[in-house]
Amino acid sequence: xxxxxxxxxxxxxxxxxxxxxxxxxxxxxxxxxxxxxxxxxxxxxxxxxxxxxxxxxxxxxxxxxxxxxxxxxxxxxxxxxxxxxxxxxxxxxxxxxxxxxxxxxxxxxxxxxxxxxxxx
Amino acid sequence: xxxxxxxxxxxxxxxxxxxxxxxxxxxxxxxxxxxxxxxxxxxxxxxxxxxxxxxxxxxxxxxxxxxxxxxxxxxxxxxxxxxxxxxxxxxxxxxxxxxxxxxxxxxxxxxxxxxxxxxxxxxxxxxxxxxxxxxxxxxxxxxxxxxxxxxxxxxxxxxxxxxxxxxxxxxxxxxxxxxxxxxxxxxxxxxxxxxxxxxxxxxxxxxxxxxxxxxxxxxxxxxxxxxxxxxxxxxxxxxxxxxxxxxxxxxxxxxxxxxxxxxxxxxxxxxxxxxxxxxxxxxxxxxxxxxxxxxxxxxxxxxxxxxxxxxxxxxxxxxxxxxxxxxxxxxxxxxxxxxxxxxxxxxxxxxxxxxxxxxxxxxxxxxxxxxxxxxxxxxxxxxxxxxxxxxxxxxxxxxxxxxxxxxxxxxxxxxxxxxxxxxxxxxxxxxxxxxxxxxxxxxxxxxxxxxxxxxxxxxxxxxxxxxxxxx
Numbered sequence: 001x002x003x004x005x006x007x008x009x010x011x012x013x014x015x016x017x018x019x020x021x022x023x024x025x026x027x028x029x030x031x032x033x034x035x036x037x038x039x040x041x042x043x044x045x046x047x048x049x050x051x052x053x054x055x056x057x058x059x060x061x062x063x064x065x066x067x068x069x070x071x072x073x074x075x076x077x078x079x080x081x082x083x084x085x086x087x088x089x090x091x092x093x094x095x096x097x098x099x100x101x102x103x104x105x106x107x108x109x110x111x112x113x114x115x116x117x118x119x120x
Numbered sequence: 121x122x123x124x125x126x127x128x129x130x131x132x133x134x135x136x137x138x139x140x141x142x143x144x145x146x147x148x149x150x151x152x153x154x155x156x157x158x159x160x161x162x163x164x165x166x167x168x169x170x171x172x173x174x175x176x177x178x179x180x181x182x183x184x185x186x187x188x189x190x191x192x193x194x195x196x197x198x199x200x201x202x203x204x205x206x207x208x209x210x211x212x213x214x215x216x217x218x219x220x221x222x223x224x225x226x227x228x229x230x231x232x233x234x235x236x237x238x239x240x241x242x243x244x245x246x247x248x249x250x251x252x253x254x255x256x257x258x259x260x261x262x263x264x265x266x267x268x269x270x271x272x273x274x275x276x277x278x279x280x281x282x283x284x285x286x287x288x289x290x291x292x293x294x295x296x297x298x299x300x301x302x303x304x305x306x307x308x309x310x311x312x313x314x315x316x317x318x319x320x321x322x323x324x325x326x327x328x329x330x331x332x333x334x335x336x337x338x339x340x341x342x343x344x345x346x347x348x349x350x351x352x353x354x355x356x357x358x359x360x361x362x363x364x365x366x367x368x369x370x371x372x373x374x375x376x377x378x379x380x381x382x383x384x385x386x387x388x389x390x391x392x393x394x395x396x397x398x399x400x401x402x403x404x405x406x407x408x409x410x411x412x413x414x415x416x417x418x419x420x421x422x423x424x425x426x427x428x429x430x431x432x433x434x435x436x437x438x439x440x441x442x443x444x445x446x447x448x449x450x451x452x453x454x455x456x457x458x459x460x461x462x463x464x465x466x467x468x469x470x471x472x473x474x475x476x477x478x479x480x481x482x483x484x485x486x487x488x489x490x491x492x493x494x495x496x497x498x499x500x501x502x503x504x505x506x507x508x509x510x511x512x513x514x515x516x517x518x519x520x521x522x523x524x525x526x527x528x529x530x531x532x533x534x535x536x537x538x539x540x541x542x543x544x545x546x547x548x549x550x551x552x553x554x555x556x557x558x559x560x561x562x563x564x565x566x567x568x569x570x571x572x573x574x575x576x577x578x579x580x581x582x583x584x585x586x587x588x589x590x591x
Contacts, residue, residue: 028263030287034172035164035261055167060260068245068348076503079347081245083500083538085252086159087152087200088233090533090568091500100570107154107165 029064041110046118052108059085059092059103062114070094070103071117122146122194122223124445125210127201127387130158131431132423133229134184135438140227141193143446148194148221150201150212152567156188157181158231159251160431162259177258184435196221203564204387208418213569225445227412228388229422229438232381232402235541237272237488238498238506240342242377246349250276250378254283263289265374269352271295271340272378274482278323280376281332291332292372295354297379297488298481299337309477312470313432339488340377341366349373361487380482382541383425389562391416397555400480401427403541404559411461412441413448420444428482430475436468489545498546499539501532506546513550519558520544533568536560 042049043061052061059082062070069079070092082092085104092103095115103114126137129151137149149156155163161181164170173179188195199212199219208226212219234249236242248256248264250272256262257280267290270281281291310317327334335354341363342353351371355363381402385395388406394415395406405427412420422441423434440461447457492498494507508527517523520530520543529543530536536543540560547557 028265028289030257030261030263032261034170034174036169036171037261038167053165053167055165056260057165060256060262063256064262070245073243073500073503076497078243078497078503079245080243080500082248083252084234084249085255086233087567088534088537089500093533105152 041108043108043110043112043114045114046116052112054108054110056108057085057104058094058096058101058106058108058112058114061108062094062103062116067116069116069118072119122148122221123449124148124225124227124442125150125208125221125223126193126227126229127151127204127210128158128229128231128423128425129153129156129195129197130160130229130231130423130434131181131184132231132425132434132438132441133158133227134188135435136227136229136420136422136442137193137195137438138184138187138191139439139442140445141191143442143451145442145446145449145451146194147192148196148223149188150196150199150210150221152198152200154197156185156195156197159255161185162255164259164261168261180431200567200569201387202566202569204390206391206416208391211564213567213573218569218574225418225420225449226391227420227422227438227441227445228406228414228425229434229441230384230387230425231434232383232424232428233537234378235380235382235403235482235484236377236538237339237379237485238492238496238539238542239340240493240496241345241352242343243497243500244343244345244349245347246345246373247343247375247377250274250280250376253280253374253376257283257287263287263374264376265349265372266290267292267372268374268376269293269295269340269370269372270376271352272380273297273485274378274380275320275478276378278320278327281327282323285327285330285332291327291330292370293333293335293354294327295338295340295352296334296336297339297357297485302481306477306481309473312477313474316432316474339363340375343375344369349375357488361485362491363488379488380484381424381428381479383427384537385425385559386535386537386562386566388414388419388421388425389559390564390566391419393419393421395559397553398427399554400483401429401476402479402482403484403554410440410465411444411447412437413444418448428475428479429472430478433468433471433475436464436471440464440468484541484545486545486549489542490549492542492546498542499527499529499532499536501534501538502528502530504529504539509543509546510550513547517547518552519556520547521558521561523547524560530560535563535566 123145203211353366420441
């Protein structure tokens with residue numbers, strides 16, 4: 001491979017800067033020289049600030065921030081997260097600005113308010 | 121006025137729309153993603169800037185996107201199709217509300233969804249599809265986990281594993297239901313595209329060098345974890361094709377798994393096209409002739425949604441479908457049509473030979489489905505375990521729609537798109553064939569949608585109230 005692709009924390013921090021660096025240090029984000037990401041923004045997830053990339057899917061932002069469970073199934077009450085990531089399985093259903101939406105089909109915007117239906 | 125509507129913006133749909141528009145047809149392409157490309161050529165988020173070469177697949181996708189932009193086709197992105205009626209009228213829902221589209225010709229290029237083999241724990245967060253992993257890595261630039269198991273069957277296994285390794289992730293193992301001998305048996309036909317065959321061989325060599333463990337003839341039998349995945353268990357397949365006792369567990373925080381591709385037929389079923397069950401081509405597919413015409417006049421099928429033959433063939437099918445529309449709307453004479461399609465047909469035959477061999481490797485393996493344990497969830501949306509499906513069959517359910525009504529399997533938000541194949545296989549296992557047990561009936565809305573979006577704006581004063589009838 002000619003191009004370096006590193007999922008490492010130091011690259012993340014130097015590209016992204018101070019805010020949210022701790023969260024990104026744990027992230028699975030792939031960084032490489034061929035792709036320039038925009039400045040990160042902050043969204044609200046269940047009231048807490050979460051760093052995200054504008055334009056990425058809400059599902060990606062949540063996964064990158066360490067959320068694995070997005071909801072519980074209505075009948076068996078078992079934990080669920082994204083499964084198909086292409087808008088078919090409906091497993092990543094969340095509430096965005098008061099509206100039910102499939103997280104993998106919604107793009108992140110600064111200040112977006114996302115709520116996951118999780119037990120406290 | 122629109123002459124032709126194209127549903128789906130993958131290689132088939134992009135090529136179909138570009139070709140139709142280049143030859144003067146008023147063309148509209150509809151797709152639910154934000155940027156055309158489909159799943160195989162899925163674009164990066166629009167906010168990401170590319171400042172280098174992202175490889176051959178990206179270049180191919182980019183060339184198709186640029187061709188589409190240069191053509192005069194109208195491109196309606198972010199529109200989810202929830203209904204299609206004969207004539208043709210297509211209803212969509214987008215962020216700014218519902219919209220309807222009409223045209224005398226309709227090209228359906230809706231591709232596939234992944235086939236899943238239910239196993240205990242497959243609903244655990246951290247278990248995702250192989251196509252899902254591809255989307256995460258290629259488009260979202262995110263690894264599925266820190267230590268990933270790649271499992272299932274087909275060429276996506278190597279493609280996903282190599283993408284993880286290149287991105288700096290760890291592949292704990294590749295758990296492949298196919299044995300090496302199955303690949304060898306397909307070699308003569310895979311040689312129809314030596315370039316793609318060579319790329320596959322190159323991947324395998326790279327994975328070997330990276331020290332990735334490849335377990336042929338094995339499947340994942342259980343995913344362990346609560347709110348996140350901790351580990352998986354695997355078992356070897358016996359001579360009968362069924363998994364034997366689980367022998368090993370592998371610690372991992374992500375499992376990406378898929379057992380081939382299933383053509384999306386909900387739109388062609390809504391439009392009452394004739395369908396056949398062809399296991400070697402992905403399952404239920406709408407019949408189509410060499411120029412991509414379906415059994416319904418004015419309805420055309422391009423790409424894997426009409427039978428699996430791969431991205432290269434899909435693009436050529438898109439162009440063939442556009443030329444068939446041009447012929448049928450009398451824009452092309454018979455001679456002009458024959459001239460325009462002669463080379464395409466030759467290229468298509470070669471690409472389809474390679475894609476067809478791949479499709480056979482990804483074909484459903486009934487023995488695996490029949491080994492589904494009784495307590496295993498089959499329908500994820502409604503949490504229906506196999507035991508309830510078997511109970512319904514015992515009570516007399518003989519086709520999948522009867523079973524759906526009795527158990528709610530396939531009745532949830534995904535409308536059976538995740539479990540349809542597995543449910544049908546379980547019903548067929550107890551008597552009948554996939555042809556006799558049928559497929560879930562396609563009904564609008566094809567995707568969940570808020571009724572408020574359809575009603576629009578109105579005041580109660582606008583509702584006409586009839587005068588009371590004289591007594």
